[in-house]
Amino acid sequence: MYKQCLRRMDSRQAKLKTLLKEAKDKNMIESSAYGFLKKPLVRLHMYVRNTLGLPHPGTLRRWQSSVNCHPGFLEQSHDCASWLADQTGERMYSPIVDEMSLRTELVWKDAQHSYTGHVD
Known part of the structure; x- marks a missing residue:
């Protein structure tokens, strides 16, 4: 169960990083903003998931x-x-x-x- 939670967490973080990279590649955000946004967004996502205890999308x-x-x-x-x-x-x-x-x-x-x- 713990490994499954870690695997899901890594997947969500990878999706956030991919989203930021795509935004940078399409010139939606500047290159300097990519590094600035990457770390806080991952931390924010983890905070929301841990604080609110949101159900899985399948649920x-x-x-x-x-x-x-x-x-x-x-x-x-x-x-x-x-x-x-x-x-x-x-x-x-x-x-x-x-x-x-x-x-x-x-x-x-x-x-x-x-x-x-x-x-x-």
């Missing part, structure tokens, strides 16, 4: 696949708001709607055994 994908994320109003959020209103007795509810980009590709969902994407 986030599994969580997302278990939630009904079709376009429109999420039934689970409505059920949660109804439950909270029943528990607390407060009837004030203000949903906040935000825009999001739609995917142009098809994605296979194992949980539903179907493809999603290309919203009509």
Whole structure:
């Protein structure tokens, strides 16, 4: 388990270094900034991972696949708001709607055994 954590950490650091190198090669950052940014970004990434205890991206994908994320109003959020209103007795509810980009590709969902994407 420890070796796996170290391997993942090395992979993440390599990705950050590769990202910085690509930015330098495409003249998005100056050569002098490359050395300046490299060390703090790697340290910042390690600090965020250790402090927040973020889940693995695969875990986030599994969580997302278990939630009904079709376009429109999420039934689970409505059920949660109804439950909270029943528990607390407060009837004030203000949903906040935000825009999001739609995917142009098809994605296979194992949980539903179907493809999603290309919203009509």
